[in-house]
Amino acid sequence: MSISTASKALNNTGRMGEKTRERVKRAATEIGFRPNALARGLLSNRTFTIGLLTNDTYGRFTLPVMAGITEALVDHGVSVFLCTIEDDPALGKVHVDAMLDKHVDGIIASGKRIDRRLPVDLSNLPVPVIYAFTEGAPGSVTFCADDYQGAALAVEWLQGLGRQRIAHVTGPESFVSVRERARAYHDLAGGGELPVMYGTWSEAWGHEAVAQLWASSGEKPDAIFCGNDQIARAVVDALRERGVRVPDDVSVVGFDNWEIVAAQTRPPLTTVDMNLKALGREAGLTVLALAEGRDVEPGIRTLPCELIVRQSCGGNPDR
Amino acid sequence: MSISTASKALNNTGRMGEKTRERVKRAATEIGFRPNALARGLLSNRTFTIGLLTNDTYGRFTLPVMAGITEALVDHGVSVFLCTIEDDPALGKVHVDAMLDKHVDGIIASGKRIDRRLPVDLSNLPVPVIYAFTEGAPGSVTFCADDYQGAALAVEWLQGLGRQRIAHVTGPESFVSVRERARAYHDLAGGGELPVMYGTWSEAWGHEAVAQLWASSGEKPDAIFCGNDQIARAVVDALRERGVRVPDDVSVVGFDNWEIVAAQTRPPLTTVDMNLKALGREAGLTVLALAEGRDVEPGIRTLPCELIVRQSCGGNPDR
DNA sequence: CTGAAAGCGCTTACAG
DNA sequence: CTGAAAGCGCTTACAG
Structure with a gap:
């Protein structure tokens, strides 16, 4: 049993007896083997990591967006770096560089209003960038509420x-x-x-x-x-x-x-x-698509709002 | 000029002429060279990445803590994975495993009260764990407000x-x-x-x-x-x-x-x-210390609160 | 169907 | 003072 056979067994690649594959898999779970994502990333250029950048300190808008992203991407094994940059461009650049060094698969920029840019230049980055609830660069993909x-x-x-x-x-x-x-x-x-x-x-x-x-x-x-x-x-x-x-x-x-x-x-x-959470979900799925090289139409995507009925209007709250 | 010489020049290790070192560094900045953190991490077992786990959905307590962590660690080049786990242990485990696969240098567990545990087992992890504003495992390091x-x-x-x-x-x-x-x-x-x-x-x-x-x-x-x-x-x-x-x-x-x-x-x-931000700062510095193998005294560290004077008591708001 | 080899991008002994 | 070699933990052609 060679190490390459093991690799192929676990990744369902290569050709081998079904029994061999099964045996390897069983052994792997038994010893609790977990492949090193770093080593993998080095080869595949995919780190299953994305960065979320925001200037929304209170998290009023970013947290729901973040929740949506996480929810959509956890199944794909991706984790998200959050970093809150105040309005300091220098600090923003430091954070972006840190993310880039770690080879995030993509970056989502978020904020607290759709007609302001983050204080940091995200064009010409070596990774896909998408915008959610903040103004995007021309030709980019931007998500916002209607x-x-x-x-x-x-x-x-x-x-x-x-x-x-x-x-x-x-x-x-x-x-x-x-x-x-x-x-x-x-x-x-x-x-x-x-x-x-x-x-x-x-x-x-x-x-x-x-x-x-x-x-x-x-x-x-x-x-x-x-x-x-x-x-x-x-x-x-x-x-x-x-x-x-x-x-x-x-x-x-x-x-x-x-x-x-x-x-x-x-x-x-x-x-x-x-529906900020749904917006986050879409944004997450979209960076992922971009990261995988799939084609995504640029432009502004507007997601519908929803009315939450409580008691301040009268009418039937159980509608 | 070999690749190993370049490495040594940039890391200020090895022995070489000061001029050589300088020349390498200049060239590096000129072409915008940034070492691949993954490759580095593979060797050093340090990813300059930590995980922040919380069940505080609104971020009321976690965001200030997070801000403190980020502030303290950005200078050290570390980025932080945030993940909000609801009270779902299975989901919590998925997230922790994802972080472990990515070889975070440490994990900070946070929450919304100091007498409740996160719904996930953080003992016997291969990385240091510290607790901030949530109940820690016995023998761990926990930070909370006084x-x-x-x-x-x-x-x-x-x-x-x-x-x-x-x-x-x-x-x-x-x-x-x-x-x-x-x-x-x-x-x-x-x-x-x-x-x-x-x-x-x-x-x-x-x-x-x-x-x-x-x-x-x-x-x-x-x-x-x-x-x-x-x-x-x-x-x-x-x-x-x-x-x-x-x-x-x-x-x-x-x-x-x-x-x-x-x-x-x-x-x-x-x-x-x-002073949740200060608490986050301490927590961040402490995981880092642990990650670097430095010794840290276990126990509960209580940080002092501070009175913010506005107008609801009378007295002089400009104290 | 399986294993030996090369290589991802770095760092670190070690030999010159 | 400098460079060739080995190796971190994986994956992927390629040869058997």
């Missing part, structure tokens, strides 16, 4: 509940996500449209917006579509503080499905989920 | 502000962290001690606790020390809703310094920070 469709889901849900005057309280207009969501609001709100209220991604802004809305004379909104869950939470709190009942008087819908805030709000938030 | 000292910091701060009747609203008594913090409260609160209020780690409990406290006849507390920031936030909200002013009438202090809630609370929370 903000327009997600916002449409929210507005249509409110309308289906019979709401007529829907306000939109959101983040800074400089975010494309904000503009896309506002566009959907504009396209769908029809007669009930109010001026979009742009602000910051903070609870303070949610309180302020409600104050403005209720300060003005005239008819009050019967629904508020918020640009994220933090704003939505503050809006719900502000309404409660003025004695406005949610969802009886006003329905509120959020965006992000950030469990930790959406589920703790009183009442819990109905909100749009960007 | 709950007693952190709680003492909070209580003493309230007392320094002249508070006399300090309540303690916290999580489930089944957590050792909860018991340690309550012990510090008990030891220090002296005359102002009230019965410790155990509950869940939710905002709902914070509201409920305030309701109970204000429902009972007799003197009300002038300070509330909360078991975490979520409870503290709810306590602040609940007090505001009843017209009790924070911090004028009642001081509130939290625990965790979870930016996203502590900073968004109105007023922002004074809270105890467990």
Whole structure:
């Protein structure tokens, strides 16, 4: 029994008696043999390792993406290096170089908004790079959530509940996500449209917006579509503080499905989920395809959002 | 010029003319030569790679730990595999095996509480394992925050502000962290001690606790020390809703310094920070030491907490 | 059907 | 002071 025969037996390559192959395999499991991935990688140029780069320190967006990647790739035996680069390009380069030295099969760049680049140059790398929830280089593959469709889901849900005057309280207009969501609001709100209220991604802004809305004379909104869950939470709190009942008087819908805030709000938030985990799964499968030399069409892939129904809108939570 | 000479030049080993060495180095940088870490690892049995295992899905505790590890080890050229295992032992084993196949230099196990084990057996691994913010195997090295000292910091701060009747609203008594913090409260609160209020780690409990406290006849507390920031936030909200002013009438202090809630609370929370990043740094340096064969004393290392002063207690935030 | 040989990209004794 | 050789743990043509 030579070492090369053993290798072939375990890899189901070469030609040999079925019994020999079986015998080898049994022996291998018995002694708990595990091939050295380094030695393998040296030959095959595949390390079953990918790098995930992000500047999202809190992991709000990156962790779900990461979970999706891991889930999709663990069956393929790939492990993922995570590294959070702040906005320091030098540090970013150090990390990328470290990954390259370790011959990752590919890199996934991720972030916290789809219209900003990571502070590091990922073009002309010797490994495939794909982008998820961050702006990609031209000609690259980028995955992102469909903000327009997600916002449409929210507005249509409110309308289906019979709401007529829907306000939109959101983040800074400089975010494309904000503009896309506002566009959907504009396209769908029809007669009930109010001026979009742009602000910051903070609870303070949610309180302020409600104050403005209720300060003005005239008819009050019967629904508020918020640009994220933090704003939505503050809006719900502000309404409660003025004695406005949610969802009886006003329905509120959020965006992000950030469990930790959406589920703790009183009442819990109905909100749009960007399916970041699915996005991570797709991204993972795609780098893998690229790493294996398969052809992948470049461009921006937009994944659909989903509405998570809780109690802040009324309607049936058991839909 | 042989290939071995080049190797020696770049590694500052062997004996050769300084000029030769320089010439080699210059050439190397010119052509952008980067040694293949796999080939190196095959020889040296060091991959400059470590694994971080956690069951903390939201990353609340793991991300700061991870940031510390990365910060401490990037200079040493090590990258870290992150993998989040839910409570699935089978999946955990798959991930650990994947790391072992890749010959990580060591593994850091992390979690969300110091009195629970990860659902995976990490003893008798061929690589060093250390524990951070999760229960370790007997005889291992474990890092955790000093709950007693952190709680003492909070209580003493309230007392320094002249508070006399300090309540303690916290999580489930089944957590050792909860018991340690309550012990510090008990030891220090002296005359102002009230019965410790155990509950869940939710905002709902914070509201409920305030309701109970204000429902009972007799003197009300002038300070509330909360078991975490979520409870503290709810306590602040609940007090505001009843017209009790924070911090004028009642001081509130939290625990965790979870930016996203502590900073968004109105007023922002004074809270105890467990220094998880420092903990990660220590843990990283320690696996590295172990990986390099240096001796490390086993046992539990307790790192001190720090009080982050914001506005929920009064006092001078610019201390 | 099986084994000896070469080689992946490095490093490290060892001989000159 | 420098280079040829062996070897880390595997896989893959290739010869038998």
